[in-house]
Each structure stands twice: as C-alpha cells, then as structure tokens.
Amino acid sequence: MLTMMMAFALVASGTPPTAAAAAAAERRPPLDRPASTMTGTEIKAYNVGLAPTHPDFIKxxxxxxxxxxxKKARVCRTNEQWKQAWAQGNQNARDTAExxxxAPVNHSN
Structure with a gap:
C-alpha cells in the first residue's frame, strides 16, 4: 500500500515511472539474525513497503x-534466499543424476 502511494505521488509530481520502480527496487540492509527466528510481527514490520516479489521480502x-x-518446522527466508536454495537443490539433483x-553397473548381485 505504501509503495503504491509513493508511486502515485511520484507520478502525480511529474517524475517518470522509472523513478517509482527504482524506489521500489531499493534493497534493505541484511538481517542481523535468521528470518526463521523472527516473530510474525517482526516479519510483517520488515516487509512493510515491499512488494511480495521483492528480493528482500520475507516469506x-x-x-x-x-x-x-x-510436527512442522517454520522456515522463513527472503525471496532471494528461497531462490538460492531452489537453485542449489536443483544443482544437487543434477549432480546426483549425472x-x-x-557410475559402473555391477551385475554380479
């Protein structure tokens, strides 16, 4: 909501839309602790003003x-960290398949 209001204010002031996109693409400082240890309230406060597709948005x-x-484990990461984990998992699977x-096949069972 805040990002939409900022974008609207920039467009209304005559600033080109690329400036609104640049403002929305600003990166947040790195987290001082793992996102999984943060409470839901802290995560919501961190995500304020970020689009759900932003690399720093915590999911x-x-x-x-x-x-x-x-039993289920709650795992929280930024979109960028989820992307890296997905890429690493796929690379591990490719390496294993390769x-x-x-590997030589042993038919002497």
Missing part, C-alpha cells in the same frame, strides 16, 4: 518434519 513456509505425522548415470 515463511511450514515444512513437514520427517518422522512425525503432525554421477548415477556415469
């Missing part, structure tokens, strides 16, 4: 814990 997900039918296709 939380609940991930099921292995070995439990009910090693498995090159």
């Amino acid at each position: 939380c997900r609940k991930i099921e814990e292995i070995g439990s039918l009910v 090693v498995m296709t090159r």
